[in-house]
Amino acid sequence: MLNRAPNLATQVLTDLERRIYGGAIPPGTKVNESHLAAELGVSRGPIREACRSLESERIIEAFPQRGSFVRRISVKEATDLFAIREELSDIIARGITDNAPAGFTDRLQICVDEMNAGISTGDLEGFFPANLQFHKILLSGTGNARLEDIFLGLFKELRLFRIQSFLPERHFPDRVLAYNTESNRGHELIITAIRSGSAETLAGALRQQVQDSRERSFRAFARSTGGGEASAGEVA
Amino acid sequence: MLNRAPNLATQVLTDLERRIYGGAIPPGTKVNESHLAAELGVSRGPIREACRSLESERIIEAFPQRGSFVRRISVKEATDLFAIREELSDIIARGITDNAPAGFTDRLQICVDEMNAGISTGDLEGFFPANLQFHKILLSGTGNARLEDIFLGLFKELRLFRIQSFLPERHFPDRVLAYNTESNRGHELIITAIRSGSAETLAGALRQQVQDSRERSFRAFARSTGGGEASAGEVA
DNA sequence: TGACATCAAACTGTTGACATTTAACGTTCA
Protein backbone atom coordinates (compact mmCIF):
# COMPACT_ATOMS: atom_id res chain seq x y z
CA MET A 1 0.00 0.00 0.00
CA LEU A 2 2.22 2.76 -1.27
CA ASN A 3 -0.33 5.48 -1.81
CA ARG A 4 -0.77 8.42 0.51
CA ALA A 5 -4.35 9.01 1.65
CA PRO A 6 -6.00 10.84 4.55
CA ASN A 7 -6.82 7.61 6.37
CA LEU A 8 -6.22 3.90 6.21
CA ALA A 9 -9.74 3.04 5.10
CA THR A 10 -9.28 5.14 1.96
CA GLN A 11 -5.89 3.55 1.30
CA VAL A 12 -7.37 0.10 1.67
CA LEU A 13 -10.25 1.09 -0.60
CA THR A 14 -7.88 2.27 -3.32
CA ASP A 15 -5.75 -0.83 -2.97
CA LEU A 16 -8.73 -3.16 -3.12
CA GLU A 17 -10.12 -1.43 -6.18
CA ARG A 18 -6.79 -1.74 -7.97
CA ARG A 19 -6.63 -5.43 -7.19
CA ILE A 20 -10.21 -6.10 -8.21
CA TYR A 21 -10.13 -4.13 -11.46
CA GLY A 22 -6.70 -5.59 -12.18
CA GLY A 23 -8.18 -9.06 -11.97
CA ALA A 24 -6.05 -10.09 -8.99
CA ILE A 25 -9.22 -10.66 -6.98
CA PRO A 26 -11.66 -12.02 -9.56
CA PRO A 27 -15.46 -12.05 -9.17
CA GLY A 28 -16.69 -14.66 -6.72
CA THR A 29 -13.60 -14.42 -4.55
CA LYS A 30 -14.06 -13.88 -0.85
CA VAL A 31 -12.41 -10.88 0.76
CA ASN A 32 -10.97 -12.23 4.00
CA GLU A 33 -10.74 -9.40 6.51
CA SER A 34 -8.07 -10.92 8.73
CA HIS A 35 -5.83 -12.01 5.88
CA LEU A 36 -6.08 -8.69 4.10
CA ALA A 37 -5.47 -6.80 7.35
CA ALA A 38 -2.36 -8.84 8.05
CA GLU A 39 -1.12 -8.42 4.50
CA LEU A 40 -1.59 -4.66 4.53
CA GLY A 41 -0.35 -4.27 8.07
CA VAL A 42 -3.50 -2.64 9.41
CA SER A 43 -6.30 -3.69 11.73
CA ARG A 44 -9.66 -4.94 10.55
CA GLY A 45 -11.47 -1.68 11.22
CA PRO A 46 -10.27 0.16 8.09
CA ILE A 47 -10.78 -3.03 6.07
CA ARG A 48 -14.41 -3.22 7.10
CA GLU A 49 -14.95 0.45 6.27
CA ALA A 50 -13.45 0.00 2.82
CA CYS A 51 -15.65 -3.04 2.24
CA ARG A 52 -18.73 -1.03 3.19
CA SER A 53 -17.80 1.52 0.56
CA LEU A 54 -17.29 -1.15 -2.07
CA GLU A 55 -20.57 -2.72 -1.11
CA SER A 56 -22.41 0.56 -1.67
CA GLU A 57 -20.63 0.86 -5.00
CA ARG A 58 -21.91 -2.62 -5.87
CA ILE A 59 -18.40 -3.94 -6.37
CA ILE A 60 -18.60 -6.47 -3.58
CA GLU A 61 -21.54 -8.19 -1.98
CA ALA A 62 -21.76 -8.81 1.76
CA PHE A 63 -23.56 -11.77 3.34
CA PRO A 64 -24.29 -11.52 7.07
CA GLN A 65 -21.91 -13.57 9.20
CA ARG A 66 -20.35 -15.03 6.07
CA GLY A 67 -18.25 -12.30 4.58
CA SER A 68 -17.82 -10.16 1.49
CA PHE A 69 -17.39 -11.45 -2.04
CA VAL A 70 -16.41 -9.72 -5.26
CA ARG A 71 -19.60 -9.52 -7.25
CA ARG A 72 -20.28 -11.65 -10.30
CA ILE A 73 -22.22 -9.85 -12.99
CA SER A 74 -24.78 -11.96 -14.83
CA VAL A 75 -25.56 -11.51 -18.51
CA LYS A 76 -28.94 -10.08 -17.54
CA GLU A 77 -27.30 -7.52 -15.28
CA ALA A 78 -24.70 -6.61 -17.89
CA THR A 79 -27.51 -6.11 -20.39
CA ASP A 80 -29.23 -3.76 -17.97
CA LEU A 81 -26.01 -1.86 -17.33
CA PHE A 82 -25.31 -1.43 -21.03
CA ALA A 83 -28.88 -0.25 -21.58
CA ILE A 84 -28.52 2.50 -18.97
CA ARG A 85 -25.11 3.48 -20.28
CA GLU A 86 -26.47 3.76 -23.78
CA GLU A 87 -29.45 5.77 -22.59
CA LEU A 88 -27.12 8.35 -21.05
CA SER A 89 -25.45 9.04 -24.41
CA ASP A 90 -27.76 11.92 -25.29
CA ILE A 91 -27.38 13.86 -22.07
CA ILE A 92 -23.62 13.28 -22.09
CA ALA A 93 -23.36 14.53 -25.66
CA ARG A 94 -25.41 17.63 -24.90
CA GLY A 95 -23.39 18.34 -21.79
CA ILE A 96 -20.09 18.07 -23.60
CA THR A 97 -21.06 20.19 -26.59
CA ASP A 98 -22.42 22.85 -24.22
CA ASN A 99 -19.79 22.86 -21.51
CA ALA A 100 -16.55 21.25 -22.62
CA PRO A 101 -13.62 23.58 -21.93
CA ALA A 102 -10.88 24.56 -24.36
CA GLY A 103 -8.27 21.91 -25.01
CA PHE A 104 -10.75 19.23 -24.03
CA THR A 105 -10.21 16.95 -27.01
CA ASP A 106 -6.44 17.35 -26.67
CA ARG A 107 -6.54 15.82 -23.21
CA LEU A 108 -8.67 12.97 -24.52
CA GLN A 109 -6.29 12.44 -27.44
CA ILE A 110 -3.38 12.09 -25.03
CA CYS A 111 -5.25 9.26 -23.29
CA VAL A 112 -5.93 7.54 -26.57
CA ASP A 113 -2.30 7.87 -27.60
CA GLU A 114 -1.21 6.37 -24.31
CA MET A 115 -3.59 3.48 -24.78
CA ASN A 116 -2.30 2.94 -28.30
CA ALA A 117 1.25 2.95 -26.97
CA GLY A 118 0.24 0.34 -24.43
CA ILE A 119 -1.33 -1.75 -27.17
CA SER A 120 1.86 -1.53 -29.25
CA THR A 121 4.08 -2.61 -26.38
CA GLY A 122 1.70 -5.41 -25.46
CA ASP A 123 0.82 -3.88 -22.11
CA LEU A 124 -2.45 -5.44 -20.95
CA GLU A 125 -2.43 -4.18 -17.37
CA GLY A 126 -2.47 -0.50 -18.16
CA PHE A 127 -5.41 -0.40 -20.54
CA PHE A 128 -8.25 -0.34 -18.07
CA PRO A 129 -6.85 2.49 -15.91
CA ALA A 130 -6.15 4.52 -19.04
CA ASN A 131 -9.60 3.73 -20.42
CA LEU A 132 -11.13 4.75 -17.10
CA GLN A 133 -9.14 7.97 -17.22
CA PHE A 134 -10.40 8.64 -20.75
CA HIS A 135 -14.00 8.31 -19.61
CA LYS A 136 -13.34 10.35 -16.48
CA ILE A 137 -12.12 13.22 -18.62
CA LEU A 138 -14.91 12.66 -21.12
CA LEU A 139 -17.61 12.80 -18.44
CA SER A 140 -16.02 15.71 -16.62
CA GLY A 141 -16.65 17.62 -19.84
CA THR A 142 -20.37 17.49 -19.16
CA GLY A 143 -19.97 19.63 -16.03
CA ASN A 144 -22.44 17.30 -14.31
CA ALA A 145 -20.55 15.68 -11.43
CA ARG A 146 -23.35 13.30 -10.56
CA LEU A 147 -23.65 12.10 -14.13
CA GLU A 148 -19.92 11.45 -14.06
CA ASP A 149 -20.27 9.34 -10.92
CA ILE A 150 -23.15 7.31 -12.27
CA PHE A 151 -21.46 6.63 -15.57
CA LEU A 152 -18.16 5.65 -14.00
CA GLY A 153 -20.06 3.39 -11.60
CA LEU A 154 -21.63 1.59 -14.55
CA PHE A 155 -18.28 1.49 -16.28
CA LYS A 156 -16.55 -0.14 -13.31
CA GLU A 157 -19.35 -2.64 -12.85
CA LEU A 158 -19.10 -3.64 -16.49
CA ARG A 159 -15.37 -4.06 -15.97
CA LEU A 160 -16.22 -6.84 -13.52
CA PHE A 161 -18.30 -8.51 -16.21
CA ARG A 162 -15.42 -8.37 -18.66
CA ILE A 163 -12.95 -9.74 -16.13
CA GLN A 164 -15.11 -12.85 -15.93
CA SER A 165 -14.39 -13.44 -19.60
CA PHE A 166 -10.68 -12.65 -19.38
CA LEU A 167 -9.79 -14.28 -16.11
CA PRO A 168 -6.09 -13.94 -15.32
CA GLU A 169 -5.56 -17.68 -15.16
CA ARG A 170 -6.92 -18.20 -18.65
CA HIS A 171 -5.54 -14.94 -19.94
CA PHE A 172 -5.75 -14.84 -23.68
CA PRO A 173 -3.32 -12.01 -24.46
CA ASP A 174 -4.14 -11.96 -28.15
CA ARG A 175 -7.86 -11.66 -27.53
CA VAL A 176 -7.41 -8.93 -24.94
CA LEU A 177 -5.15 -7.01 -27.30
CA ALA A 178 -7.67 -7.29 -30.10
CA TYR A 179 -10.37 -6.18 -27.69
CA ASN A 180 -8.39 -3.15 -26.60
CA THR A 181 -7.50 -2.23 -30.16
CA GLU A 182 -11.13 -2.20 -31.26
CA SER A 183 -12.15 -0.30 -28.16
CA ASN A 184 -9.58 2.41 -28.69
CA ARG A 185 -10.68 2.83 -32.30
CA GLY A 186 -14.06 3.81 -30.88
CA HIS A 187 -12.40 6.39 -28.69
CA GLU A 188 -10.90 8.05 -31.75
CA LEU A 189 -14.34 8.26 -33.31
CA ILE A 190 -15.69 9.91 -30.16
CA ILE A 191 -12.98 12.56 -30.29
CA THR A 192 -13.75 13.21 -33.94
CA ALA A 193 -17.43 13.54 -33.08
CA ILE A 194 -16.70 16.02 -30.30
CA ARG A 195 -14.65 18.14 -32.70
CA SER A 196 -17.61 18.21 -35.08
CA GLY A 197 -19.45 20.28 -32.50
CA SER A 198 -22.72 18.49 -33.12
CA ALA A 199 -24.43 17.00 -30.08
CA GLU A 200 -26.35 14.57 -32.27
CA THR A 201 -23.22 13.32 -33.98
CA LEU A 202 -21.52 12.86 -30.64
CA ALA A 203 -24.52 11.08 -29.16
CA GLY A 204 -24.45 8.72 -32.12
CA ALA A 205 -20.75 8.01 -31.61
CA LEU A 206 -21.29 7.36 -27.92
CA ARG A 207 -24.20 5.03 -28.59
CA GLN A 208 -22.16 3.19 -31.16
CA GLN A 209 -19.31 2.81 -28.71
CA VAL A 210 -21.67 1.30 -26.13
CA GLN A 211 -23.19 -1.06 -28.67
CA ASP A 212 -19.80 -2.19 -29.93
CA SER A 213 -18.59 -2.60 -26.38
CA ARG A 214 -21.61 -4.71 -25.52
CA GLU A 215 -21.14 -6.89 -28.55
CA ARG A 216 -17.45 -7.40 -27.81
CA SER A 217 -18.19 -8.16 -24.15
CA PHE A 218 -20.91 -10.68 -24.86
CA ARG A 219 -18.88 -12.36 -27.55
CA ALA A 220 -15.92 -12.69 -25.19
CA PHE A 221 -18.21 -13.96 -22.48
CA ALA A 222 -19.77 -16.55 -24.76
CA ARG A 223 -16.35 -17.76 -25.84
CA SER A 224 -15.19 -18.04 -22.23
CA THR A 225 -18.17 -20.00 -20.97
CA GLY A 226 -19.16 -21.99 -24.01
CA GLY A 227 -22.83 -21.49 -23.30
CA GLY A 228 -22.64 -21.47 -19.51
CA GLU A 229 -24.05 -18.67 -17.46
CA ALA A 230 -22.58 -16.66 -14.61
CA SER A 231 -25.00 -15.73 -11.88
CA ALA A 232 -24.59 -12.94 -9.36
CA GLY A 233 -24.80 -13.64 -5.69
CA GLU A 234 -23.28 -17.05 -5.95
CA VAL A 235 -20.31 -17.92 -3.87
CA ALA A 236 -17.11 -19.45 -5.11
CA MET B 1 -33.35 1.56 17.01
CA LEU B 2 -36.29 -0.82 16.93
CA ASN B 3 -35.67 -2.49 13.59
CA ARG B 4 -34.28 -5.95 13.19
CA ALA B 5 -31.30 -6.23 10.87
CA PRO B 6 -28.46 -8.70 10.34
CA ASN B 7 -25.91 -6.45 12.00
CA LEU B 8 -25.64 -3.22 13.93
CA ALA B 9 -24.10 -1.26 11.06
CA THR B 10 -27.19 -1.91 8.93
CA GLN B 11 -29.47 -0.95 11.79
CA VAL B 12 -27.55 2.29 12.31
CA LEU B 13 -27.68 2.93 8.57
CA THR B 14 -31.45 2.53 8.48
CA ASP B 15 -31.89 4.69 11.54
CA LEU B 16 -29.64 7.44 10.19
CA GLU B 17 -31.45 7.45 6.86
CA ARG B 18 -34.80 7.79 8.58
CA ARG B 19 -33.54 10.70 10.64
CA ILE B 20 -31.95 12.45 7.70
CA TYR B 21 -34.86 12.04 5.28
CA GLY B 22 -37.24 12.93 8.09
CA GLY B 23 -35.44 16.22 8.53
CA ALA B 24 -34.31 15.45 12.07
CA ILE B 25 -30.69 15.78 10.96
CA PRO B 26 -30.85 18.56 8.36
CA PRO B 27 -28.17 19.20 5.72
CA GLY B 28 -25.02 20.75 7.11
CA THR B 29 -25.36 18.99 10.45
CA LYS B 30 -22.42 17.09 11.78
CA VAL B 31 -22.82 13.42 12.62
CA ASN B 32 -21.00 12.97 15.91
CA GLU B 33 -19.83 9.37 16.18
CA SER B 34 -19.51 9.24 19.95
CA HIS B 35 -22.82 10.96 20.64
CA LEU B 36 -24.70 8.80 18.18
CA ALA B 37 -23.04 5.66 19.51
CA ALA B 38 -24.04 6.53 23.05
CA GLU B 39 -27.57 7.39 21.99
CA LEU B 40 -28.04 4.15 20.08
CA GLY B 41 -26.25 2.07 22.69
CA VAL B 42 -23.60 0.71 20.31
CA SER B 43 -19.89 1.24 19.84
CA ARG B 44 -18.39 3.53 17.21
CA GLY B 45 -17.47 0.74 14.83
CA PRO B 46 -20.94 0.16 13.38
CA ILE B 47 -21.49 3.93 13.30
CA ARG B 48 -18.40 4.42 11.16
CA GLU B 49 -19.44 1.63 8.82
CA ALA B 50 -22.88 3.14 8.36
CA CYS B 51 -21.32 6.52 7.67
CA ARG B 52 -19.09 5.00 5.00
CA SER B 53 -22.17 3.63 3.31
CA LEU B 54 -23.93 6.98 3.44
CA GLU B 55 -20.82 8.65 2.11
CA SER B 56 -20.77 6.35 -0.90
CA GLU B 57 -24.46 7.10 -1.40
CA ARG B 58 -23.60 10.82 -1.37
CA ILE B 59 -25.89 11.45 1.58
CA ILE B 60 -23.15 12.59 3.89
CA GLU B 61 -19.74 14.05 3.21
CA ALA B 62 -16.67 13.09 5.23
CA PHE B 63 -13.75 15.41 5.91
CA PRO B 64 -10.53 13.78 7.18
CA GLN B 65 -9.97 14.26 10.90
CA ARG B 66 -13.02 16.54 11.06
CA GLY B 67 -16.03 14.31 10.74
CA SER B 68 -19.07 13.59 8.60
CA PHE B 69 -21.72 16.11 7.65
CA VAL B 70 -25.11 15.70 6.03
CA ARG B 71 -24.67 17.04 2.51
CA ARG B 72 -26.11 20.30 1.35
CA ILE B 73 -27.29 20.22 -2.24
CA SER B 74 -26.66 23.36 -4.24
CA VAL B 75 -29.04 24.66 -6.91
CA LYS B 76 -26.50 23.69 -9.55
CA GLU B 77 -26.34 20.14 -8.20
CA ALA B 78 -30.12 19.87 -7.96
CA THR B 79 -30.35 21.04 -11.56
CA ASP B 80 -27.93 18.31 -12.60
CA LEU B 81 -29.85 15.71 -10.62
CA PHE B 82 -33.18 16.69 -12.16
CA ALA B 83 -31.60 16.60 -15.62
CA ILE B 84 -30.43 13.03 -15.15
CA ARG B 85 -33.74 12.00 -13.64
CA GLU B 86 -35.59 13.45 -16.58
CA GLU B 87 -33.25 11.78 -19.04
CA LEU B 88 -34.08 8.39 -17.55
CA SER B 89 -37.79 8.81 -18.29
CA ASP B 90 -37.61 7.09 -21.66
CA ILE B 91 -35.81 3.96 -20.53
CA ILE B 92 -38.05 3.72 -17.47
CA ALA B 93 -41.16 4.03 -19.61
CA ARG B 94 -39.97 1.40 -22.04
CA GLY B 95 -39.01 -0.94 -19.21
CA ILE B 96 -42.38 -0.63 -17.53
CA THR B 97 -44.47 -1.08 -20.68
CA ASP B 98 -42.38 -4.13 -21.58
CA ASN B 99 -41.97 -5.80 -18.21
CA ALA B 100 -44.50 -4.58 -15.67
CA PRO B 101 -46.28 -7.53 -14.06
CA ALA B 102 -50.02 -7.96 -13.63
CA GLY B 103 -51.60 -5.87 -10.90
CA PHE B 104 -48.78 -3.38 -11.19
CA THR B 105 -50.89 -0.24 -11.35
CA ASP B 106 -53.05 -1.49 -8.51
CA ARG B 107 -50.08 -1.55 -6.19
CA LEU B 108 -49.15 1.95 -7.28
CA GLN B 109 -52.71 3.13 -6.77
CA ILE B 110 -52.64 1.86 -3.19
CA CYS B 111 -49.58 4.03 -2.55
CA VAL B 112 -51.27 7.06 -4.04
CA ASP B 113 -54.37 6.45 -1.95
CA GLU B 114 -52.26 6.20 1.17
CA MET B 115 -50.54 9.46 0.32
CA ASN B 116 -53.89 11.11 -0.29
CA ALA B 117 -55.09 9.83 3.06
CA GLY B 118 -52.00 11.34 4.68
CA ILE B 119 -52.67 14.62 2.95
CA SER B 120 -56.27 14.64 4.21
CA THR B 121 -55.28 13.98 7.80
CA GLY B 122 -52.50 16.56 7.64
CA ASP B 123 -49.75 13.99 8.02
CA LEU B 124 -46.52 15.55 6.79
CA GLU B 125 -44.08 12.97 8.10
CA GLY B 126 -45.42 10.03 6.16
CA PHE B 127 -45.41 11.51 2.71
CA PHE B 128 -41.78 11.01 1.78
CA PRO B 129 -41.61 7.32 2.79
CA ALA B 130 -44.83 6.68 0.88
CA ASN B 131 -43.56 8.65 -2.09
CA LEU B 132 -40.32 6.69 -1.98
CA GLN B 133 -42.31 3.48 -1.87
CA PHE B 134 -44.32 4.59 -4.89
CA HIS B 135 -41.15 5.14 -6.89
CA LYS B 136 -39.63 1.90 -5.63
CA ILE B 137 -42.59 0.00 -6.98
CA LEU B 138 -42.62 2.08 -10.14
CA LEU B 139 -38.95 1.42 -10.87
CA SER B 140 -39.17 -2.24 -9.92
CA GLY B 141 -41.60 -2.50 -12.83
CA THR B 142 -38.74 -1.89 -15.25
CA GLY B 143 -37.07 -5.14 -14.24
CA ASN B 144 -33.75 -3.29 -14.27
CA ALA B 145 -32.42 -3.43 -10.71
CA ARG B 146 -29.51 -1.10 -11.39
CA LEU B 147 -31.79 1.50 -12.95
CA GLU B 148 -33.93 1.28 -9.83
CA ASP B 149 -30.91 1.93 -7.62
CA ILE B 150 -29.71 4.87 -9.65
CA PHE B 151 -33.12 6.49 -9.79
CA LEU B 152 -33.77 6.04 -6.08
CA GLY B 153 -30.33 7.46 -5.35
CA LEU B 154 -31.19 10.58 -7.31
CA PHE B 155 -34.58 10.70 -5.63
CA LYS B 156 -33.06 10.58 -2.14
CA GLU B 157 -30.46 13.18 -2.98
CA LEU B 158 -33.16 15.52 -4.24
CA ARG B 159 -35.01 14.91 -1.00
CA LEU B 160 -32.07 16.55 0.76
CA PHE B 161 -32.44 19.56 -1.49
CA ARG B 162 -36.12 19.86 -0.63
CA ILE B 163 -35.48 19.53 3.08
CA GLN B 164 -33.33 22.65 2.85
CA SER B 165 -36.41 24.55 1.76
CA PHE B 166 -38.74 23.01 4.33
CA LEU B 167 -36.46 22.88 7.35
CA PRO B 168 -38.27 21.54 10.41
CA GLU B 169 -37.64 24.67 12.44
CA ARG B 170 -39.30 26.87 9.86
CA HIS B 171 -41.84 24.25 8.88
CA PHE B 172 -44.58 25.74 6.78
CA PRO B 173 -47.25 23.03 7.05
CA ASP B 174 -49.55 24.66 4.52
CA ARG B 175 -46.82 24.89 1.90
CA VAL B 176 -45.71 21.31 2.45
CA LEU B 177 -49.30 20.13 2.15
CA ALA B 178 -49.78 22.05 -1.07
CA TYR B 179 -46.51 20.61 -2.33
CA ASN B 180 -47.54 17.06 -1.52
CA THR B 181 -50.98 17.54 -3.04
CA GLU B 182 -49.55 18.70 -6.36
CA SER B 183 -46.96 15.94 -6.32
CA ASN B 184 -49.54 13.24 -5.77
CA ARG B 185 -51.65 14.56 -8.61
CA GLY B 186 -48.68 13.80 -10.85
CA HIS B 187 -48.61 10.27 -9.53
CA GLU B 188 -52.19 9.76 -10.65
CA LEU B 189 -51.27 10.91 -14.12
CA ILE B 190 -48.40 8.42 -14.23
CA ILE B 191 -50.72 5.57 -13.32
CA THR B 192 -53.13 6.65 -16.04
CA ALA B 193 -50.25 6.75 -18.52
CA ILE B 194 -49.13 3.25 -17.56
CA ARG B 195 -52.65 1.96 -18.11
CA SER B 196 -52.63 3.47 -21.60
CA GLY B 197 -49.95 0.94 -22.50
CA SER B 198 -48.00 3.45 -24.58
CA ALA B 199 -44.34 3.88 -23.71
CA GLU B 200 -44.30 7.34 -25.27
CA THR B 201 -47.29 8.50 -23.27
CA LEU B 202 -45.73 7.18 -20.08
CA ALA B 203 -42.37 8.78 -20.86
CA GLY B 204 -44.17 12.07 -21.35
CA ALA B 205 -45.94 11.74 -18.02
CA LEU B 206 -42.68 10.90 -16.26
CA ARG B 207 -40.89 13.84 -17.84
CA GLN B 208 -43.74 16.12 -16.87
CA GLN B 209 -43.57 14.86 -13.30
CA VAL B 210 -39.86 15.64 -13.14
CA GLN B 211 -40.33 19.08 -14.62
CA ASP B 212 -43.16 19.91 -12.23
CA SER B 213 -41.15 18.55 -9.33
CA ARG B 214 -38.19 20.70 -10.31
CA GLU B 215 -40.32 23.80 -10.60
CA ARG B 216 -41.94 23.20 -7.22
CA SER B 217 -38.58 22.50 -5.61
CA PHE B 218 -36.89 25.59 -6.99
CA ARG B 219 -39.86 27.79 -6.14
CA ALA B 220 -39.83 26.51 -2.57
CA PHE B 221 -36.09 27.00 -2.40
CA ALA B 222 -36.30 30.56 -3.68
CA ARG B 223 -38.98 31.39 -1.12
CA SER B 224 -36.92 29.89 1.69
CA THR B 225 -33.71 31.73 0.93
CA GLY B 226 -34.96 34.96 -0.55
CA GLY B 227 -32.28 34.93 -3.20
CA GLY B 228 -29.54 33.31 -1.10
CA GLU B 229 -27.70 30.25 -2.24
CA ALA B 230 -26.92 27.01 -0.47
CA SER B 231 -23.52 25.56 -1.18
CA ALA B 232 -22.46 21.99 -0.73
CA GLY B 233 -19.53 21.10 1.41
CA GLU B 234 -20.00 23.95 3.82
CA VAL B 235 -20.14 23.23 7.48
CA ALA B 236 -22.84 24.41 9.82
C1' DT C 1 -19.57 -46.75 1.36
C1' DG C 2 -22.38 -42.96 2.47
C1' DA C 3 -24.95 -40.12 5.50
C1' DC C 4 -25.00 -37.94 9.77
C1' DA C 5 -23.46 -36.12 14.19
C1' DT C 6 -19.69 -33.99 16.68
C1' DC C 7 -16.02 -31.09 17.28
C1' DA C 8 -12.42 -27.73 16.35
C1' DA C 9 -10.60 -24.04 13.75
C1' DA C 10 -11.50 -19.86 11.40
C1' DC C 11 -13.96 -15.84 10.58
C1' DT C 12 -17.23 -12.13 11.30
C1' DG C 13 -19.46 -8.86 14.57
C1' DT C 14 -18.62 -5.87 18.23
C1' DT C 15 -16.47 -3.54 21.85
C1' DG C 16 -13.45 -0.53 24.79
C1' DA C 17 -9.16 1.78 25.00
C1' DC C 18 -5.28 4.47 23.19
C1' DA C 19 -3.07 8.00 20.01
C1' DT C 20 -3.26 11.98 17.28
C1' DT C 21 -5.44 15.80 15.47
C1' DT C 22 -8.69 19.49 15.60
C1' DA C 23 -11.17 23.18 17.64
C1' DA C 24 -12.41 26.16 21.25
C1' DC C 25 -11.34 28.72 25.09
C1' DG C 26 -8.71 31.70 27.91
C1' DT C 27 -4.50 34.32 28.44
C1' DT C 28 -1.06 37.48 27.29
C1' DC C 29 0.99 41.15 24.93
C1' DA C 30 1.16 44.96 21.65
Add this chain to the structure above:
DNA sequence: TGAACGTTAAATGTCAACAGTTTGATGTCA
Protein backbone atom coordinates in the same frame (compact mmCIF):
# COMPACT_ATOMS: atom_id res chain seq x y z
C1' DT D 1 -9.38 46.60 22.21
C1' DG D 2 -7.82 43.08 19.46
C1' DA D 3 -4.84 39.82 17.72
C1' DA D 4 -1.61 36.14 18.49
C1' DC D 5 -0.42 32.42 21.30
C1' DG D 6 -0.68 28.45 24.37
C1' DT D 7 -3.58 25.26 26.72
C1' DT D 8 -7.25 22.03 27.21
C1' DA D 9 -11.18 19.39 26.01
C1' DA D 10 -13.30 16.78 22.47
C1' DA D 11 -13.56 14.13 18.40
C1' DT D 12 -11.62 11.18 14.89
C1' DG D 13 -8.39 7.35 13.51
C1' DT D 14 -6.71 3.03 14.83
C1' DC D 15 -5.94 -1.09 17.24
C1' DA D 16 -6.20 -5.47 19.89
C1' DA D 17 -9.19 -8.55 22.23
C1' DC D 18 -13.58 -11.01 23.09
C1' DA D 19 -18.05 -13.36 21.71
C1' DG D 20 -20.85 -15.86 18.66
C1' DT D 21 -21.51 -18.00 14.27
C1' DT D 22 -20.16 -20.49 10.31
C1' DT D 23 -17.51 -23.89 8.05
C1' DG D 24 -14.82 -27.72 7.31
C1' DA D 25 -12.90 -31.90 9.11
C1' DT D 26 -13.08 -35.86 11.80
C1' DG D 27 -15.16 -39.78 13.32
C1' DT D 28 -19.19 -42.83 13.99
C1' DC D 29 -22.89 -45.67 12.72
C1' DA D 30 -26.19 -47.75 9.60
